[in-house]
Amino acid sequence: xxxxxxxxxxxxxxxxxxxxxxxxxxxxxxxxxxxxxxxxxxxxxxxxxxxxxxxxxxxxxxxxxxxxxxxxxxxxxxxxxxxxxxxxxxxxxxxxxxxxxxxxxxxxxxxxxxxxxxxxxxxxxxxxxxxxxxxxxxxxxxxxxxxxxxxxxxxxxxxxxxxxxxxxxxxxxxxxxxxxxxxxxxxxxxxxxxxxxxxxxxxxxxxxxxxxxxxxxxxxxxx
Amino acid sequence: xxxxxxxxxxxxxxxxxxxxxxxxxxxxxxxxxxxxxxxxxxxxxxxxxxxxxxxxxxxxxxxxxxxxxxxxxxxxxxxxxxxxxxxxxxxxxxxxxxxxxxxxxxxxxxxxxxxxxxxxxxxxxxxxxxxxxxxxxxxxxxxxxxxxxxxxxxxxxxxxxxxxxxxxxxxxxxxxxxxxxxxxxxxxxxxxxxxxxxxxxxxxxxxxxxxxxxxxxxxxxxxxxxxxxxxxxxxxxxxxxxxxxxxxxxxxxxxxxxxxxxxxxxxxxxxxxxxxxxxxxxxxxxxxxxxxxxxxxxxxxxxxxxxxxxxxxxxxxxxxx
Numbered sequence: 001x002x003x004x005x006x007x008x009x010x011x012x013x014x015x016x017x018x019x020x021x022x023x024x025x026x027x028x029x030x031x032x033x034x035x036x037x038x039x040x041x042x043x044x045x046x047x048x049x050x051x052x053x054x055x056x057x058x059x060x061x062x063x064x065x066x067x068x069x070x071x072x073x074x075x076x077x078x079x080x081x082x083x084x085x086x087x088x089x090x091x092x093x094x095x096x097x098x099x100x101x102x103x104x105x106x107x108x109x110x111x112x113x114x115x116x117x118x119x120x121x122x123x124x125x126x127x128x129x130x131x132x133x134x135x136x137x138x139x140x141x142x143x144x145x146x147x148x149x150x151x152x153x154x155x156x157x158x159x160x161x162x163x164x165x166x167x168x169x170x171x172x173x174x175x176x177x178x179x180x181x182x183x184x185x186x187x188x189x190x191x192x193x194x195x196x197x198x199x200x201x202x203x204x205x206x207x208x209x210x211x212x213x214x215x216x217x218x219x220x221x222x223x
Numbered sequence: 224x225x226x227x228x229x230x231x232x233x234x235x236x237x238x239x240x241x242x243x244x245x246x247x248x249x250x251x252x253x254x255x256x257x258x259x260x261x262x263x264x265x266x267x268x269x270x271x272x273x274x275x276x277x278x279x280x281x282x283x284x285x286x287x288x289x290x291x292x293x294x295x296x297x298x299x300x301x302x303x304x305x306x307x308x309x310x311x312x313x314x315x316x317x318x319x320x321x322x323x324x325x326x327x328x329x330x331x332x333x334x335x336x337x338x339x340x341x342x343x344x345x346x347x348x349x350x351x352x353x354x355x356x357x358x359x360x361x362x363x364x365x366x367x368x369x370x371x372x373x374x375x376x377x378x379x380x381x382x383x384x385x386x387x388x389x390x391x392x393x394x395x396x397x398x399x400x401x402x403x404x405x406x407x408x409x410x411x412x413x414x415x416x417x418x419x420x421x422x423x424x425x426x427x428x429x430x431x432x433x434x435x436x437x438x439x440x441x442x443x444x445x446x447x448x449x450x451x452x453x454x455x456x457x458x459x460x461x462x463x464x465x466x467x468x469x470x471x472x473x474x475x476x477x478x479x480x481x482x483x484x485x486x487x488x489x490x491x492x493x494x495x496x497x498x499x500x501x502x503x504x505x506x507x508x509x510x511x512x513x514x515x516x517x518x519x520x521x522x523x524x525x526x527x528x529x530x531x532x533x534x535x536x537x538x539x540x541x542x543x544x
Contacts, residue, residue: 051543072457075451075454076454076456078452078453078454079453079454083452090449091449102450102453106453106456106459108244111247
């Protein structure tokens with residue numbers, strides 16, 4: 001599903017967020033990326049979301065070489081990927097329903113047809129009863145679940161999440177991870193950046209540990 | 224809890240017609256933009272007011288000039304000129320000459336005023352009757368009153384007068400009505416000035432709307448970033464701003480129309496009083512449907528143009544980080 005070949009991301013200052021990274025994630029896998037802040041977790045996700053372009057090497061997502069995706073084709077590419085963010089990135093001037101419907105509206109689904117799918121997505125994160133509320137009236141955990149509902153409403157094959165539990169307490173974090181787990185069980189590939197190692201170990205998924213933009217060399221005490 | 228993988232569901236564009244999607248998108252976006260304007264009624268009203276006044280100004284002056292032109296056109300007989308003939312010409316010579324001139328295409332009619340008729344008229348009107356009787360001979364020449372046909376322009380009239388002035392029989396050509404031509408010339412200058420002024424005001428409107436849209440874009444920067452991040456194209460994020468520009472133009476144009484019509488309504492009364500004094504049939508002509516549509520059309524065009532240029536410039540700069 002995702003394949004990185006010797007990828008380097010160099011910033012204008014010269015420092016490398018990712019240097020010579022190669023990795024491969026299969027279809028249907030649920031993989032965590034761990035590492036200290038600055039290890040390159042976010043950059044890796046941004047390279048997949050095409051908010052950054054690699055300086056070197058190739059990023060291949062769902063058999064598409066992202067290098068060949070032209071600027072004006074990026075929106076269509078992004079629509080195939082569900083994205084979840086640490087700060088939710090919800091639109092606070094409209095209700096939950098409209099937030100979740102947004103990817104469908106962007107894809108050209110009529111408001112009426114969108115309704116059924118939005119409710120299905122909200123149901124999966126157990127927020128069906130809050131569709132008319134504004135995001136700011138929800139708790140952090142609920143807001144993140146709205147963000148997840150928005151990411152999965154188009155039923156993407158790949159879902160990437162950057163510190164989705166970064167602002168949540170352990171109980172809420174576990175709940176969010178369980179939701180992700182359920183998606184994985186029906187075939188969605190997930191790539192989640194997180195530093196919550198205790199939580200990751202409870203889930204027992206593959207872990208890619210990054211350090212200074214490379215795969216961690218030393219033997220991992222948890223593996 | 225079951226998530227069904229439905230491939231069709233990811234490809235909605237194929238399931239319903241592209242046109243109906245286009246229509247639905249635009250309808251909902253246009254209503255959304257209108258709703259956004261109505262949520263900041265004061266700010267929106269100010270913009271609409273500015274656009275309305277800016278457009279009403281040249282439109283109103285244009286209507287006034289048009290009215291003056293139609294009034295001065297009714298003075299077309301004032302474009303007659305008198306042609307005084309040489310003293311030694313006989314009445315029959317004068318008649319022949321009148322017939323000759325009458326055949327020209329650019330002449331509507333030629334009237335002959337013989338020296339005797341002129342003297343009689345002069346006696347009657349001047350009150351010098353007795354004194355004039357003392358004259359041994361009529362000092363007045365025969366004269367032709369020439370009325371050019373209505374197809375003449377200012378330039379062709381001047382040419383015509385010169386040509387007639389150069390005839391060997393002509394002593395003097397007198398245009399009694401040069402002031403009408405001056406008036407027309409002034410009106411021409413005014414309409415030219417309006418055209419130039421209108422262009423400048425149009426630029427002002429583009430700047431005003433563009434600036435408003437730019438602020439709007441800045442205020443919604445985060446929303447734009449998020450929408451782009453989850454796959455919105457530039458066209459998608461630009462659309463609401465285009466509609467905002469459209470509404471500014473449409474409402475501003477409508478307001479301008481209202482201003483002009485109300486101004487004309489206020490003028491109607493004093494003008495008809497003036498017309499009564501001059502026994503004239505002067506009526507204020509209001510805007511025709513075509514002119515009204517043109518005002519609205521220009522306003523909408525300016526609104527769309529301004530928002531398009533602004534949105535295109537700024538959308539490309541706002542990329543998700």
